[in-house]
Amino acid sequence: MGIAVLLKQVPDTTAKISVSGGRVDESAVSKWSMSPYDEYALESALQLKESGGGDLVAITCGPARAVKMLTDAAAVGADSLIHILVEDLSALDSTQVQAILAAAVAHSGSDIVFCGKQAADTNAGSTGPGVAHLMDASCVTMVSEVTPDGGSLMAMRASPNGNERVSVSAPCVFAFDKGIIELRRPNVRGIMMAKKKVAETLGPADLGVDISTSSVSIVGHTPPPQKPPGQKFEGADSVAAVVSKLRDEANVI
Amino acid sequence: MAYEALDFYDIDSLLTDEERMVRDMVRDWVDEKILPNIEKACRDGVFPDEWRVDLGEMGILGAPLKGYGCPGLSYIAYGLICQELERGDSGVRSFASVQGSLAMYPIWDFGSEEQKNHYLPKMTTGEWIGCFGLTEPDYGSNPGDMITRAEDKGDHYLLNGAKMWITNGTIADLAVVWAKLDGVIRGFIVEKNDPGFTAPEMTGKHSLKASVTSELVFQDCKIPKDRMLPHVKGLKGPFSCLNNARFGISWGAVGAAQSCFNSAREYALSRIQFDHPIASFQLVQNKLAWMLREITKAQLLAYHLGKKKDEGTWIPEHISLAKMNNVDIALEIARMARDIHGANGILDEYPVMRHMANLESVKTYEGTHDIHNLILGRHITGIQAFTRES
Numbered sequence: 145m146g147i148a149v150l151l152k153q154v155p156d157t158t159a160k161i162s163v164s165g166g167r168v169d170e171s172a173v174s175k176w177s178m179s180p181y182d183e184y185a186l187e188s189a190l191q192l193k194e195s196g197g198g199d200l201v202a203i204t205c206g207p208a209r210a211v212k213m214l215t216d217a218a219a220v221g222a223d224s225l226i227h228i229l230v231e232d233l234s235a236l237d238s239t240q241v242q243a244i245l246a247a248a249v250a251h252s253g254s255d256i257v258f259c260g261k262q263a264a265d266t267n268a269g270s271t272g273p274g275v276a277h278l279m280d281a282s283c284v285t286m287v288s289e290v291t292p293d294g295g296s297l298m299a300m301r302a303s304p305n306g307n308e309r310v311s312v313s314a315p316c317v318f319a320f321d322k323g324i325i326e327l328r329r330p331n332v333r334g335i336m337m338a339k340k341k342v343a344e345t346l347g348p349a350d351l352g353v354d355i356s357t358s359s360v361s362i363v364g365h366t367p368p369p370q371k372p373p374g375q376k377f378e379g380a381d382s383v384a385a386v387v388s389k390l391r392d393e394a395n396v397i
Numbered sequence: 398m399a400y401e402a403l404d405f406y407d408i409d410s411l412l413t414d415e416e417r418m419v420r421d422m423v424r425d426w427v428d429e430k431i432l433p434n435i436e437k438a439c440r441d442g443v444f445p446d447e448w449r450v451d452l453g454e455m456g457i458l459g460a461p462l463k464g465y466g467c468p469g470l471s472y473i474a475y476g477l478i479c480q481e482l483e484r485g486d487s488g489v490r491s492f493a494s495v496q497g498s499l500a501m502y503p504i505w506d507f508g509s510e511e512q513k514n515h516y517l518p519k520m521t522t523g524e525w526i527g528c529f530g531l532t533e534p535d536y537g538s539n540p541g542d543m544i545t546r547a548e549d550k551g552d553h554y555l556l557n558g559a560k561m562w563i564t565n566g567t568i569a570d571l572a573v574v575w576a577k578l579d580g581v582i583r584g585f586i587v588e589k590n591d592p593g594f595t596a597p598e599m600t601g602k603h604s605l606k607a608s609v610t611s612e613l614v615f616q617d618c619k620i621p622k623d624r625m626l627p628h629v630k631g632l633k634g635p636f637s638c639l640n641n642a643r644f645g646i647s648w649g650a651v652g653a654a655q656s657c658f659n660s661a662r663e664y665a666l667s668r669i670q671f672d673h674p675i676a677s678f679q680l681v682q683n684k685l686a687w688m689l690r691e692i693t694k695a696q697l698l699a700y701h702l703g704k705k706k707d708e709g710t711w712i713p714e715h716i717s718l719a720k721m722n723n724v725d726i727a728l729e730i731a732r733m734a735r736d737i738h739g740a741n742g743i744l745d746e747y748p749v750m751r752h753m754a755n756l757e758s759v760k761t762y763e764g765t766h767d768i769h770n771l772i773l774g775r776h777i778t779g780i781q782a783f784t785r786e787s
Binding site for chain 2: 156158159174175212215216219329330331332333335336338339
């Protein structure tokens with residue numbers, strides 16, 4: 145039994161995003177981080193590995209800078225690293241990314257896959273189910289925790305009626321939502337170990353995946369509209385105006 | 398907003414991946430644990446025990462020491478750790494400096510094999526806290542004339558005397574104490590429960606409020622014979638420790654200065670007076686440009702000194718220059734940042750007044766600013782000016 149965790153490097157959620165020429169300007173992003181939902185997946189995968197679950201391989205598809213994120217994963221305990229080098233991830237459609245990741249999982253020999261429910265940049269949310277489809281594997285989404293359950297795995301997931309426990313066997317894919325777990329902090333020992341874990345770098349072609357034609361073309365990115373400025377009222381004379389606005393426009397009183 | 402450290406000359410590109418990862422680990426920890434809690438810790442006058450546990454778990458205590466479970470990082474990495482900790486607060490960096498450079502280092506360099514095996518593994522994990530007793534109430538810059546004495550009583554040593562201004566003293570499990578045995582300065586390991594040893598906390602500080610500062614009092618303090626550090630005699634012992642701690646301070650001061658610079662820049666951009674952000678006024682820009690200039694110079698000084706430490710081509714005077722300069726400019730930057738913040742600068746909503754008050758201590762401890770000038774003066778002229786007798 146091998147565990148794979150699929151990670152994506154995204155602009156840090158606190159980084160300023162600017163649009164230039166109808167595209168997000170990636171060169172202006174000050175900080176790149178592991179997508180937060182992927183962090184939950186990684187932590188849960190580490191916990192499963194520590195409870196006797198086998199080797200953990202961290203896989204990413206992305207440009208050269210993404211290897212830093214893999215090293216970060218190694219520092220907290222990933223055993224091996226696979227980097228599928230694709231310089232411009234935005235030129236690929238979701239099915240192509242799924243094909244690449246599914247092929248990388250097969251290449252690693254893993255049959256249990258952890259990933260985030262969606263990436264914090266594109267928010268497409270298709271990777272988990274898509275990879276599961278290609279692997280012909282069970283897929284559990286909105287997962288907050290995975291624990292061993294005899295020969296199977298028990299996943300906790302949010303449902304409209306409260307938490308739901310789902311038992312599945314490998315091959316399976318878990319797509320993580322925010323739960324109670326947080327990715328552990330690395331330590332010096334882990335960082336020094338990570339130095340020795342060199343990522344295996346492959347191209348899509350090495351995995352037999354053709355990425356020549358994308359079925360989707362992005363027309364353009366635009367920044368979200370600016371919020372209209374707030375209104376300011378001063379002095380006792382404005383009370384009547386404020387009350388009428390709260391009652392008639394905001395409908396709060 | 399994510400913290401963006403001022404790095405005008407891209408020192409980052411000179412670091413190894415390992416050094417960057419260690420730096421980022423500590424930086425994230427400071428963001429998460431120190432910054433939201435430091436003002437309360439200062440008000441309460443405590444060093445939260447949780448911070449000790451975290452520092453141990455991160456594995457950064459005694460950073461550049463090798464073996465005995467210690468991290469074995471480069472001196473540059475040690476410097477970066479100090480820089481990030483002091484961006485949080487000088488008191489947190491002081492804790493790490495004292496543990497690593499002043500308590501672990503002398504055991505690591507001058508201790509017996511048994512002492513190293515006994516103490517170092519538990520100190521690097523933070524399980525045992527150490528402190529360093531050199532300064533006395535009447536002997537600060539002039540430790541050579543210390544009064545604290547050790548007597549050989551056959552099957553034990555007897556310590557008598559008092560130390561002052563000892564970081565971590567009251568919370569320490571062990572103290573590395575320098576005392577005269579037959580007129581020669583020697584290092585002794587005193588454990589917290591040794592009879593005749595007490596470590597009352599000093600109160601009323603306006604500086605380093607989240608750091609514990611204590612007296613160490615020895616009244617016929619009886620310690621076993623195997624607690625003397627066998628491999629060093631004279632002032633070389635404590636001075637070797639101080640070299641490493643001062644090296645860390647030269648980086649730490651950069652962190653405090655970066656914090657003040659960021660706060661001043663942000664404040665100047667958002668504060669409107671006379672219809673314009675004060676950052677648009679020439680006098681304010683002049684101050685910000687001076688801060689950037691001095692921080693950049695201090696970073697290059699610290700980095701090159703780190704290189705020399707790692708290569709073993711340093712001399713103590715190199716460290717004196719960096720400690721003196723970097724703390725000096727950090728303090729001046731803190732004062733200037735307070736000025737840019739106007740009245741708001743005195744509030745604990747901003748870090749500047751806290752850094753300013755902390756740096757007053759940092760300027761004085763570990764060799765005062767003036768003593769480092771005298772060390773350099775002696776290096777330049779060959780004439781010592783510490784005392785009138787030569």
